Structure formats: structure tokens, C-alpha cells
Amino acid sequence: MTTDHEAVRELLGAWAVGALMPGDERTVTPHLADCDRCAAEAGRLRATVRDLGGPPLADPGPGPAPAERGLALALRTRPAASRTAAHAAPYAAAVAGLQALLGELAEREAWGTPVVHDWDVHDTVAHLLAADEPLAVRLGLRAPSAWDGADGTPWRVAWAARTEEVLARERVRSPAETIESWRNQATALLSSPEAHDPELAGRATMLMGARLPLADHFLVRAFEAWVHTDDIGRALDMPVPPPRTAHLWQMVRLAVRILELAMGSKAPDVALTVSGEGGEVSWILGSGAEPVSAELVLDPVDFCLLMGGRVDPAVVPRGISGSEAAAGRVLTRAASLAWL
Incomplete structure (x- = not known):
């Protein structure tokens, strides 16, 4: 029986020269974002094509340094989020991008690197875990908490307090545990009916001081995930590309x-x-x-x-x-x- 690895490895030569058929691209691209072994092999093949003066690739430009190749490859080939509606696709892509970056960090033991505010890498992921929570609560994916200022507390004050509460909780856990919690919550958001049904996502709700359709709140989550991924990349001198053009607009x-x-x-x-x-x-x-x-x-x-x-x-x-x-x-x- 042919495994996913075997099926993808048979297509890597075509991928390296930009000659995949559309159906094969839908198989290869998500697999490369999730599989370090195939991504490394794909990077070696593409580098060989460049060295041999092969045909121009769809994404031309200088190849990344060896230490950066896995990140650059994973970010360039992150999933297109075709399994969600258009309003949730930017968030799906941003989640995939951060996962790619965090996968590279696992080998560098860089969790304590200062990133932004007074947060290190671990804290920044914990912050995103807290930041995604209001939408998860509103969609019924987790139990409500007192963070949202329902008692009349200004939302920024309540939000700052909830952020500090989550940071304190996550600092006694390992980075891997925090990442898993963030990833599980993000997966739940992307699996929700509201991520797939534009009509359901058209309902307006108040979150983070703004009354917007749920579709826009997914976009806010994409925005924040990308910005903090960029924060981490800058702190570690690992350049992070901007969102895909359609998502950026x-x-x-x-x-x-x-x-x-x-x-x-x-x-x-x-x-x-x-x-x-x-x-x-x-x-x-x-x-x-x-x-x-x-x-x-x-x-x-x-x-x-x-x-x-x-x-x-x-x-x-x-x-x-x-x-x-x-x-x-x-x-x-x-x-x-x-x-x-």
C-alpha cells in the first residue's frame, strides 16, 4: 500500500521544477507544511534545480540559507485553507505559518528569547492562546470566563487582566504544552460551523471592544496571529513573509x-x-x-x-x-x- 510519504516523494521532482498538475499540488503542498522529512527533501531538490540552472520557479529569488531553508519552505508552502470559507482562510494560513515557525524553533531551544512587550517566545504563544479565547467562547467551544468585562469593566482593562492570568498559568507549563493548547483551540475555531458557513459568520457580535460580523472576527484573529508570528521571526532573525496577497487585502x-x-x-x-x-x-x-x-x-x-x-x-x-x-x-x- 502506498503511504502519503511515498506518494508525495514521487512528485517532489515535478514540484522542484514547478511542473505539478493542480490535483497533485493539492496533495503535495499541505503535506510539505506538516512533514519535516519531505520538506527537507523538497528543499534539497529545489536547491539542486537552482544550482543546475533549471527552469524558473513560480516563486523566484535567492534560496534561503541552510538553517533557514526549512522555515522558508514551510511558510511558502503553507496550506491554502481550502477547507474553510473565504473569511476564515486568512486565519487558517496564519495558524499554519506560526506552526511552521514554531517547528523550526523546536531545534533551537529559543523559547526564552525576548520578543515584544515583556514577553518571550513562550509568552507570545500564550498570549495568542488568550487572544483566541473570546471568539472560542462566543462560538461555544469553551466555557465562558470573566475576562470580557460583562460586569461593566472596560474591555481593555478586563482583557489585560485575562492576558496576565493566562500568561501566569502557561509559564508553569512547558512550551510544548502551551503550543498544543493554542493549536487545539485554533483547530477547533477552524472546524466550527462559523468557519465554513458565510451565513452563520454574518452574525454580528461584540468582541475586543468592536461589534463586527463573526467573519471579521476571524480576520482579526488572522491579523494578530500574523503580527505575532512576525514579532517572533524578527526577534530570532528568521524573516517571516507577509500574508498571501488576497489575505493581506x-x-x-x-x-x-x-x-x-x-x-x-x-x-x-x-x-x-x-x-x-x-x-x-x-x-x-x-x-x-x-x-x-x-x-x-x-x-x-x-x-x-x-x-x-x-x-x-x-x-x-x-x-x-x-x-x-x-x-x-x-x-x-x-x-x-x-x-x-
């Missing part, structure tokens, strides 16, 4: 809607354009009734990192015409919305 559009609400209708009108790989989209922030006082252009990745509090609004790469002050207010307000 889903995040951009949600971020703009949140920024629009935050800016309100009394702010001077500013034309915001997000332009980069995958397209260009423009919005008018403000009342829409006044002449535009400034035009602001941002790259989609920079815009998302700004909204995530990872880029200083004073130095984020941007194009501005018109009122510097009006454009600056938009940048400052975007950065102030971060809770990550």
Missing part, C-alpha cells in the same frame, strides 16, 4: 473600516490610498462632504503593521500631498488603535 479592507469608524465624520477629509502588490484601493476618511485636505498613500504591509502598532507613524514609509497635519492625524490615529 482582506486585512487591509477591514483595517480601513475600523479606522474610518475611529476617525469619525468630524475629522478633515483625507484620501487614503493603499497601493502595492495585488492592486490599489482608495477611500475618503472623514465626512466625505468637504474638499479633501490631504492625500495619503501607504503600502499594504506597512499599513497593516501601522494598525498593529509595529511601525512608528512618524517614520512609516508614505506619500503625502496636501496638509501634512491632516495626514499625520490619520497615521497617529491608526497606530493608536493597536492592542496587540
Whole structure:
């Protein structure tokens, strides 16, 4: 009987030169994201193709250093989340990306490396475990806790307290146990009916201070998982690629809607354009009734990192015409919305 390993290994030569049939690609790509042995062999074959001057690959560019090859390969071949509806696919991809990164860390014993705030790698995963919890509670996947401020406590205060509670609990467990708990909860979210049925995901609910459709809350989870994966990668000098283009633009559009609400209708009108790989989209922030006082252009990745509090609004790469002050207010307000 042919095993998954044997079936995939027979296809690795075609994969290395970018010649897989679509049906075979759906078999090979998810397997490489989960199987270190086949991923290592695939990396060696692709490196050989490059060395021999073989045909250009679908993802050209310099090959990663040997120590990085497994991460780069796993991240490039992470599953496309075809088993979920479109609104949950970015979260599925972000979960796969973080799993790929954590798989590389297992050999480096780097769990205590400082990452962001006062968290190390272990704490950052514990934070994501806590951050995914509200959506899991709302979907009935776990018992409610007192974190959500139902007693009138401001949500940021209640959320900070719950985060510290989860961090304290997870610090006495091993990183492997924390990762398993995070992965199990993420799997449950992605297995929920709401991750597969757009109609169910259209129901609005209040989480993390925002009343949004459940579909958008899945997108918020994707955003946070990617940002913290990037945090860990930066801390360990292991570059993490941005989300797939389609997923990135889903995040951009949600971020703009949140920024629009935050800016309100009394702010001077500013034309915001997000332009980069995958397209260009423009919005008018403000009342829409006044002449535009400034035009602001941002790259989609920079815009998302700004909204995530990872880029200083004073130095984020941007194009501005018109009122510097009006454009600056938009940048400052975007950065102030971060809770990550």
C-alpha cells in the first residue's frame, strides 16, 4: 500500500521544477507544511534545480540559507485553507505559518528569547492562546470566563487582566504544552460551523471592544496571529513573509473600516490610498462632504503593521500631498488603535 510519504516523494521532482498538475499540488503542498522529512527533501531538490540552472520557479529569488531553508519552505508552502470559507482562510494560513515557525524553533531551544512587550517566545504563544479565547467562547467551544468585562469593566482593562492570568498559568507549563493548547483551540475555531458557513459568520457580535460580523472576527484573529508570528521571526532573525496577497487585502479592507469608524465624520477629509502588490484601493476618511485636505498613500504591509502598532507613524514609509497635519492625524490615529 502506498503511504502519503511515498506518494508525495514521487512528485517532489515535478514540484522542484514547478511542473505539478493542480490535483497533485493539492496533495503535495499541505503535506510539505506538516512533514519535516519531505520538506527537507523538497528543499534539497529545489536547491539542486537552482544550482543546475533549471527552469524558473513560480516563486523566484535567492534560496534561503541552510538553517533557514526549512522555515522558508514551510511558510511558502503553507496550506491554502481550502477547507474553510473565504473569511476564515486568512486565519487558517496564519495558524499554519506560526506552526511552521514554531517547528523550526523546536531545534533551537529559543523559547526564552525576548520578543515584544515583556514577553518571550513562550509568552507570545500564550498570549495568542488568550487572544483566541473570546471568539472560542462566543462560538461555544469553551466555557465562558470573566475576562470580557460583562460586569461593566472596560474591555481593555478586563482583557489585560485575562492576558496576565493566562500568561501566569502557561509559564508553569512547558512550551510544548502551551503550543498544543493554542493549536487545539485554533483547530477547533477552524472546524466550527462559523468557519465554513458565510451565513452563520454574518452574525454580528461584540468582541475586543468592536461589534463586527463573526467573519471579521476571524480576520482579526488572522491579523494578530500574523503580527505575532512576525514579532517572533524578527526577534530570532528568521524573516517571516507577509500574508498571501488576497489575505493581506482582506486585512487591509477591514483595517480601513475600523479606522474610518475611529476617525469619525468630524475629522478633515483625507484620501487614503493603499497601493502595492495585488492592486490599489482608495477611500475618503472623514465626512466625505468637504474638499479633501490631504492625500495619503501607504503600502499594504506597512499599513497593516501601522494598525498593529509595529511601525512608528512618524517614520512609516508614505506619500503625502496636501496638509501634512491632516495626514499625520490619520497615521497617529491608526497606530493608536493597536492592542496587540
